[in-house]
Amino acid sequence: MSTPRDEVRDHAGITGRASDLLSGSGQIAVAMMVMNVATYAYTMSAARIIGPTQYGAFFALMNLLLIVSVVQLGLQATAARRISAEPGHVGQIEREILRVSFRSALALGVVLLVSAPLVNRVLDLDSLPTAALAAFAAMPLTLMGAQAGILQGERRWRQLAVLYVLSGVPRLVVGLALILWQPTEFMALLGVTIGFYAPVLYGMAVLRHPRDTGETDARHGLLPIVRETVLNSQALFAYFALTNSDMLVARSVLDAHDSGLYAAGLIVTRTVMFLPQFVIVIAFPSLSSEVNRGRALVASLSIVAGLGAACVVGTALLPDLALVFAGGREYDEVRDILWLFALLGTTMAILQLLVYSVLARQGTASIVLVWAALAALVGIATTMISTVAALLATVLVVDAVLLVVLLVISAVMLRRPRAAGTASDADGASSPDEPGPSIG
Template identity: 45%
Template structure:
């Protein structure tokens, strides 16, 4: 617990800076561009979130392998960094080839914004690999600097792009250049380390685990965002907008305790104290979420002001439910990372089953309260399912790191 608190303080501040600056860029884009052009930026930023799943998968893989096999740390870190470079370039190429399709689907006036999303994919992936190295080693200073660099790079350079070219192209150009900032920060922190030689076969081993870990995180990403899409389908435009405003609070409560899983994950991936690290993380996340939900229930008017202002007053009586759902999702996120730490890949099916259940309940979700009840019930069932599976597969040792014996030799 002391280590969690000591490491969590700096990481929490850094992640808060990253989230606030990212939110600030969104507000500036909405104000500077107007609804039509901002709609394109919002859609492209949503696409970038999906692209960023690979970065999260690389970070989780790097942190797990470094924490689970400290005796082979040099070789593991070298192959993680190489995998980040290779996968980033491949992802950028794939996104570049798909740029005409993205341009057509999002009804963009030019393919250039889609091309810029592709260019941002490579540094985002490299950032994930670097962050995974520092997270696995539990060196929180450079990791915090990477988070701050990611947020400030997007805000400052994104704003410059908006001011120079007030369009989706200018915004995404700033975002793409800003994505280089955390990579430079990570490279400076790593520059004194001599990277060990790595065989191609060992890089392929890393990429296989990255694919599985990215799949688990993608499942969570889909579950936590499906209701905003469903609201757009089953509700009228006015009520869908009200629901979307409430989800701003859901995401705020979801991201509020995110530093907990970042700091606890290395312990969750190593042999000693794995179960205790997960339990402490769940308790800390539940406490933060419960406090936030209680505060929202008492200060519901202020919460509505936070998500949009007086025009969203109709959801004031339900606003605490959005915060409660954010708490459930934050706890599910802890258990999804435990699945990644254990490399228990079939457990991810519980998350996909939850997504399917929400979609299957679409005929019942004709009002905001009904949709909230369905989402809250499904999230609670997913949480309980993952808890049961977590207890059943509890083991004293960490999941093995493929190729470590050969690498160490």
């Protein structure tokens, strides 16, 4: 039976954790806002300074790095989940995650370097050095994922916030100086590459004193971490493919004018989608923990949905202001449906939170559903769509159906009691030594 002193101590602990959470949320929100503003400022500056032809090549390379970044995000999710779920093994997890990230970065760099002639030809760069430079940009990007995951899992919000700021600001400062000196796609990508090394150097500094080894377990060895990283990376790739395929579909099913209108509307979508990303960063460790993960998911969903709803209402009430951010009066034809693009962004943001919730409990079937939704979207849109409104409605319906299904699965899985002695939220058979995957 608890004593009054125990209750006071427990209440103080809960209050302290709530205070830490609020403080962490503010720090991460500000840091990610600074990072995104700096990234956006550099992208827009590059578009104006280096000109359309050079910018097209630079944009293509940035999309290549976006695809490659799923390895970074997979490492971050793996590190954060394992440290949050089993903090007693933090020393071993930290050591193995850094080993895996170094090997992954090296392997990715080698693959991109060897593939530089192919990248040069496929992306029509006419610059082999620029294609090769992508390899040197991918390596620090990958290393940073492991560092961010360790800091996220240990809830070291201040250091993680600095890491995010350094992911954007140095790129803006160094890159802008380089393209003002020589306005080429090589210099634009060189600025990005140099900027990627700033957060890695900081991460090495804050993690230079590794945690005590503590408890060790074969489940946190090299191969299990590699396996989870691969699964997480493909899950995030599925999400990115789903949320970015509509623009590719638009280019194929709409004429040039209408696809441009759809692209303008997607600026609003992407803004709304990225706005609550700090919530996911803060919530993921709690979603990975056995304690109150259901409550954490409900609270996170409420915040993301609330922010999205505010954006939808604001866009509906102030369409002219939203149009300014969507490209201006040249895109006036989508003015009255910009609120639907904001609604799509809200749906995508909630989907992202649910995907991370699946990663936190190591589900598998839910990710198959994301791939199925992607196939359904491409199949429907490429055979039945001919207008901007029809494409937008199709994407909204597919994403909304997937959202509802994932919500139902999450509710069922989080209410299911965990078998005593197991190490994960397994739906199938599990043992204390080797957790089985959750089908949800």
